[in-house]
Amino acid sequence: EAKPKLYYFQGRGRMESIRWLLAAAGVEFEEEFLETREQYEKLLKDGRLLFDQVPLVEIDGMPLTQSRAILSYLAAKYNLYGKDLKERLRIDMYTDGTLDLMIMIAQAAFKPPKEKEESYALIVKRAKTRYFPVFEKILKDHGEDFLVGNRFSWADIQLLEAILMVEELSAPILSDFPLLQAFKARISNIPTIQKFLQPGSQRKPPPDGHYVEVVRNVLKF
Numbered sequence: 586e587a588k589p590k591l592y593y594f595q596g597r598g599r600m601e602s603i604r605w606l607l608a609a610a611g612v613e614f615e616e617e618f619l620e621t622r623e624q625y626e627k628l629l630k631d632g633r634l635l636f637d638q639v640p641l642v643e644i645d646g647m648p649l650t651q652s653r654a655i656l657s658y659l660a661a662k663y664n665l666y667g668k669d670l671k672e673r674l675r676i677d678m679y680t681d682g683t684l685d686l687m688i689m690i691a692q693a694a695f696k697p698p699k700e701k702e703e704s705y706a707l708i709v710k711r712a713k714t715r716y717f718p719v720f721e722k723i724l725k726d727h728g729e730d731f732l733v734g735n736r737f738s739w740a741d742i743q744l745l746e747a748i749l750m751v752e753e754l755s756a757p758i759l760s761d762f763p764l765l766q767a768f769k770a771r772i773s774n775i776p777t778i779q780k781f782l783q784p785g786s787q788r789k790p791p792p793d794g795h796y797v798e799v800v801r802n803v804l805k806f
């Protein structure tokens with residue numbers, strides 16, 4: 586079976602959660618990095634971008650776009666989506682939350698320095714007062730190792746991704762969340778995730794000026 590192929594910039598953006606999910610599921614994938622406008626225009630001309638947007642994931646012979654749809658498809662395909670409708674609903678609610686937080690971080694990279702710093706401060710505040718308290722309470726109320734159904738799911742993978750990303754903005758962010766600290770250690774030690782966290786994996790670094798410049802050039806915005 587052909588490996589999934591991911592078409593995106595050589596950065597996190599809206600593709601990083603897809604990389605995390607595939608890696609956590611132990612699925613090897615290939616990547617084509619968009620560096621030039623011509624590459625993007627070829628994808629458009631070939632009719633592979635439903636709404637003219639990336640991420641694009643080619644899997645099971647289909648060109649998939651829309652990152653949340655892709656993530657849902659992959660979570661279901663690799664049995665990381667709970668055991669029934671109600672567990673899937675909780676996983677959708679939690680992952681929509683962590684995705685909202687991570688998109689704020691991705692978009693902040695494109696702002697001028699002062700606005701960017703203000704955005705990062707707001708993101709850290711939201712993580713500390715809105716998002717992480719919710720997950721700390723879920724872990725406390727259920728007293729289980731995982732967020733949903735006492736089983737590893739997409740929700741756990743994405744929460745770990747979000748924790749690590751916010752720690753890059755504020756290292757002590759988990760100081761008031763002991764259960765999240767234990768969760769972070771537990772999920773990081775899952776073999777497929779541990780491997781993805783090693784240097785040399787397909788995990789991408791934080792956005793930098795070069796990444797922003799490439800995206801602006803390719804997408805002309």
Ligand SMILES: CCCCC[C@H]1O[C@@H](O)C[C@@H]1SC[C@H](NC(=O)CC[C@H](N)C(=O)O)C(=O)NCC(=O)O
Nearest residue numbers: 598599637638639640651652653691692695800804
């Ligand atoms: C201010 C904007 C910052 C984000 C810019 C890009 O870098 C990433 O951080 C997010 C986007 S990714 C690139 C962008 N794709 C999307 O916005 C996809 C949105 C879709 N709902 C998804 O979830 O996949 C793109 O292709 N745009 C072309 C254009 O619409 O004509």
